Structure formats: structure tokens, C-alpha cells
Amino acid sequence: MNLSEGQVWLLIGALAVMAAATKAIGPALVGGRELPTWATGVIATMAPPLLAALIATAVFADERRLAVGADTAGVAVATLLLLCRVPLVVSAAAAVGVTALLRAAL
Template identity: 70%
Template sequence: MTLSETQVWVLIGALTLMGLLVKGIGPALVGGRALPRWASGVIAVMAPALLTALVLTAVLTDGRRLAAGADTVGVAVAALLLLRRAPLLVACLAAVVVTAGLRLLAG
């Protein structure tokens, strides 16, 4: 499915309004009360889950289908280095070098 430029902007506007509405309704419903424990737990895990979903869809797709490429290998290299307790800057630089090298080899 492809969207026209107008449809994309309408979708962006609608999502923006929905986000603002949700952010406005939450505090209004809760007022000054503390959130239930289960709600706090859900909120605490939402950001990492959403970030993971965004990274995975960016790294493992080419826009229309699943695909692994140089960027996928670069992210994997960074993840392995971070698991081995390498500094973040080193992991990022290694990912960039590996991704650029693979793209250069692929032509």
C-alpha cells in the first residue's frame, strides 16, 4: 500500500493529535492520586519495548520485507561489543566501520 503525500501528512497530523489527547487525558484521569502498581510496571517497560521495536524494524527490514544487510551486521557487532563491556563510543565506531566496509565490498 502506498500513500500519497497528502495522506501521509494527514496521518502524521492525526497521530500527533492522538498523542496529545492521550497525554492530556492521562493526568486528568489520575489527578493527584498515585497510579496502581500494575500501571506503573506497564509504563516502566513501555519505552524499552517501543525502542526495541523501532530498532528491529529499522535494522531487519528494507521497507517492505524482512532483509538483513550491512546495517544489520553493524548493529550485531555493536551489540556484541556492548555485551563484552566495551565502551559505547567504541561499539558505535566499530558498527560504523563494519557497516561502511560491508557496503564498500558490496559495491
């Protein structure tokens, strides 16, 4: 699917408006009332699986299929380093380095 530059900007604008409308719906519906305890529990338990799903699709998705590549290896290196209590900056730098080296080699 090829979009013209004008269509891309129109799509970006439409997505920005939709995101703002989605954020406004919650306060408009709830107002100043407290959410029920079951709703706050559901909201609190939804964040980790959604984050895991976003990470999994970003790491393993290659257009319309699942694939393992250089970026997957970089995430694996960062994960292992973080599990070994290496500082975040060092883990991220190592992941970038491994990903770059693998992409250059392939």
C-alpha cells in the same frame, strides 16, 4: 504511495497534534491521583519489550519484508563490542564504519 509536499507537511502536523493529544490524555484522566500498583507494574514491564520490538523492526525490516543487510551487521558489531565492555563511542563508531564499508561493497 506518492505524497505531494503539502500532503507530507499536513501529515507531519497531524501526527504532531496526535502525539500532543496522546500525551495530554494521561494527566487529564488520572489528574493528581496516584496510579494503582498494578498499573505502575505494567508500565514498568512494558518498556523493555517495546524497545526490543522497535530495535528488531529497525534492524531487520526492509520495507514490507524481513531482511539482513549492512545495518544488521553494524548493530551486531556494536552489540558484540558493548558486551566486551568497549566504550559506547568506540562501539558506535565501529558500527558506523562496518555499515558504511558493507554498503559501499554491496
